[in-house]
Every structure is written in C-alpha cells, then in structure tokens.
Amino acid sequence: HLKNIDTIYVNEDYTPFSIQRDKKMKESAERNGMEFRSYEDYLLTSKTVFHHRNFTSFYNEVKKMKVREPETYEGKFGVKDSLGVDFLLSFKKVESPLFSGGRSEGLKLLERNFDYSKRDFPADDGNSRLSPHLKFGTISMRETYYKKIDNTEFIRELYWRDFYTLLAYYNPYVFGNCYRREFDYLEWENNIEYFNAWKEGRTGYPIVDAGMRALNATGYINGRLRMITAFFLVKVLFVDWRWGEKYFATKLIDYDPAVNNGNWQWVSSTGVDYMFRVFNPWKQQEKFDPEAKFIKDWVEELRDYPPSVIHKLYERKVLGYPQPIVDWKERVEMVRSKFYELMKVS
Known part of the structure; x- marks a missing residue:
C-alpha cells in the first residue's frame, strides 16, 4: 500500500528513542518517494x-x-484507499x-x-x-x-x-544518569525486600501503602502521592531512584519518559534544582488525607480504625497491618549524611 501514501505527518517528539524512530521513518519515507513532515506541536x-x-x-x-x-478545520480529509492495520488488533489493551x-x-x-x-x-x-x-x-x-x-x-x-x-x-544523558553527575557515585542500599514492600504497598506507612496500591490497581495517582511514594523509596528506604522511575513507567497510564524522569530526579535531589527535600509521611497523610478516606479506600486492614489512630500508627500496633518497615527519621538522617558526604568530596 506504500504507493498510495503521499505524505507522513507527525508531531515532533523529544526522547532519544522517539528521535531515532522518527529518523528511521523519515529515511524510509524518502526511500519510497514520500514526504515526511514533522511539526512542533x-x-x-x-x-x-x-x-x-x-x-x-x-x-x-x-x-x-x-x-x-488552535485552528478549526471544517473540511474532511479524503482517503485514497484503505490500509490494512490488522496488526493493531494484537496490541495489548x-x-x-x-x-x-x-x-x-x-x-x-x-x-x-x-x-x-x-x-x-x-x-x-x-x-x-x-x-x-x-x-x-x-x-x-x-x-x-x-x-x-x-x-x-x-x-x-x-x-x-x-x-x-x-x-x-x-540533556539526554538524564535517562539512566543523574542530572547532577556527582550523584552517579552515590552508593545506594538497594534492599530488595524494602523495594518489594514499597511496590506492593506494605511498608507500614499508610499513605505510602495506599498510594502504591492505588497505582497498581488503577495506573494513576495524583502528583502529591507520586512525590510522597517516590520520596519514601529514595530518601527513607535509600533505593536508587532509577528503580522507582522504571517501576512507575510500567504502571502509570499517563507515563511520559521526560516528565517521569524529571519528577523522580526532583524528589531525589539529583536534578537541576538541588535541595535535600524531606517529606514527613505522617504529617503528609494527616494534612492531605485528614479523614483517612483515601487510606481506607485502599488499605482495607485499617478501615475499622478512626483517623486519630491511623495518623499515629507509629505509637501502636494494628492486627493484620505491618509495623513501619523502618524508622523514617533515622533513615532520612542516614541518607542525608550520604548525600552531604558525596557533595564534600565532589
């Protein structure tokens, strides 16, 4: 059907993969006598x-x-001939x-x-x-x-x-590397048990667990939850941000490589705007989910408990729900020292 195509139109894309893909499309179009038009939009x-x-x-x-x-186009595009796209049926929905x-x-x-x-x-x-x-x-x-x-x-x-x-x-090197290259030398703990607990929403921190369970089930969580869960993985569990970046890539229905990368590097303090940011997970959940409605939606083990208990689970045990996997304050101070030590050396 290639002889029936005059021109291929695309919006310009910006990731390394997209640039190479469009380059190959352009070369293929030109070999077959077609125009290839790319627009910034x-x-x-x-x-x-x-x-x-x-x-x-x-x-x-x-x-x-x-x-x-935006411009309004009132006409209709003509179709020369139908093109078989049966392969689309094989795509995973x-x-x-x-x-x-x-x-x-x-x-x-x-x-x-x-x-x-x-x-x-x-x-x-x-x-x-x-x-x-x-x-x-x-x-x-x-x-x-x-x-x-x-x-x-x-x-x-x-x-x-x-x-x-x-x-x-x-700066395409940010895919796989820290924007601030000195942090590429950071020796992450990368505890696989911690990572799996984070992925599965069983860290013992309700807002983190609710966020991860919602992400796994729906493919979406809001920006605040993305920050809280990412912070917890990097600054509390001290797992490499790239592990979290890749996991989000497999789950987010709105996954955008550049935006996902930028957000993870912002939280990890390895991006353009360096600041060692800290989120207190207990204060975050009390401020942004005061009635624990979201937490109860996703952490069924806590549905029978009032917000006053859920927001202070660090003070007591709850049957069937894990205790906090680590002491977040102690961990943050340890991670902070690792960052500052590296900054002194570099």
Whole structure:
C-alpha cells in the first residue's frame, strides 16, 4: 500500500528513542518517494527558547509568550484507499477503571470543571485527569491551554511538562544518569525486600501503602502521592531512584519518559534544582488525607480504625497491618549524611 501514501505527518517528539524512530521513518519515507513532515506541536513552547537551568527562570520567560491558538478545520480529509492495520488488533489493551481512551473522552474531561485547589488531596477529585490524553494526543496542549487559561496554577503545571521535556531533550544523558553527575557515585542500599514492600504497598506507612496500591490497581495517582511514594523509596528506604522511575513507567497510564524522569530526579535531589527535600509521611497523610478516606479506600486492614489512630500508627500496633518497615527519621538522617558526604568530596 506504500504507493498510495503521499505524505507522513507527525508531531515532533523529544526522547532519544522517539528521535531515532522518527529518523528511521523519515529515511524510509524518502526511500519510497514520500514526504515526511514533522511539526512542533507537542509542547506550548518551542525548543529554540530553552536555555534555562531551573524552572522558575524558564516559566518567567515563557509565560509572557503568545501561545498559538488552535485552528478549526471544517473540511474532511479524503482517503485514497484503505490500509490494512490488522496488526493493531494484537496490541495489548490497557485497562483502567479511571480512564477511557479516545478524543471524545478527552473532550469530555476538558469540559469538566475541577477544583484545582484540591489537587493535593487524593480523596477529592481536584485533578484534571487530562494527562493521559495530553500524552497520547487525543487532545492538544494548545486547546487545553486556551480552555483552562484562567486557571493559573494548572497552566503552570503544563509548563512544568514543557520544562522537563526540553531539559531531557538537551540533556539526554538524564535517562539512566543523574542530572547532577556527582550523584552517579552515590552508593545506594538497594534492599530488595524494602523495594518489594514499597511496590506492593506494605511498608507500614499508610499513605505510602495506599498510594502504591492505588497505582497498581488503577495506573494513576495524583502528583502529591507520586512525590510522597517516590520520596519514601529514595530518601527513607535509600533505593536508587532509577528503580522507582522504571517501576512507575510500567504502571502509570499517563507515563511520559521526560516528565517521569524529571519528577523522580526532583524528589531525589539529583536534578537541576538541588535541595535535600524531606517529606514527613505522617504529617503528609494527616494534612492531605485528614479523614483517612483515601487510606481506607485502599488499605482495607485499617478501615475499622478512626483517623486519630491511623495518623499515629507509629505509637501502636494494628492486627493484620505491618509495623513501619523502618524508622523514617533515622533513615532520612542516614541518607542525608550520604548525600552531604558525596557533595564534600565532589
């Protein structure tokens, strides 16, 4: 059927794998007498404006730039001849209780109102749930931008997506390495029992366990839970962030290589914005799940206990639920010392 194709159109993609894939597609198209046209439309900003070492300076520049408005196309694309795509039937269908694919579903979510001030509270529906649709192109960044232009905090999150994508584009070594290369020499503990307990949601820290169980079951958790669970793996269990990055890649329905990498390196203090960040898991769950609604949804062992008990499980045992796998304060201080020792040497 190749003789029936005049032109191949794609949106430019930015990961090393995507760049090589598109290069091969272009070469194949040209060998077969076809045009290959690639357009910058995956992000709000052009890759040519990226010269920043941190998000704040990037955001302060790009937020002043005009984003090209979406255009309405009223006509219909003609089809010369049908092309067999039977191989698509062999693809594994991704099942999720939270998401349905396709443009019509993406547009429904785009029309939906959400209270973004509640985005950190997992028991509340304060997130847009647009990330899978943006990743797979069922809705565009530009139409999302103009639909939600009055929601400043949400728009700022869209620019975080741009920032991490372009950071990885210009620094492709971040896939597999720390952005701050001195941390490549950090000797992680990488306790496999700790890692498995984290993956399966049985660390004895309710908010961590609830987050991981929800991720495993649905393919999605909000940004706050991604930070809490990632922090716990890296800064408490002292497991290499790349292990967590890869695990999230196998579970997240909105998996984006650059964004996932950027988020993990931010939490791990190995990225562009170095700061040894610490999340107290007990305070996090008390602040963002005060009634323990989300925890009870996913940690059935705790459903019969009041929030006052769940938020202080470090003081007592609960039948059927594991005790905290480690003392988080002691572990954080140990990990902090490892980071600071390495910084002194480097």
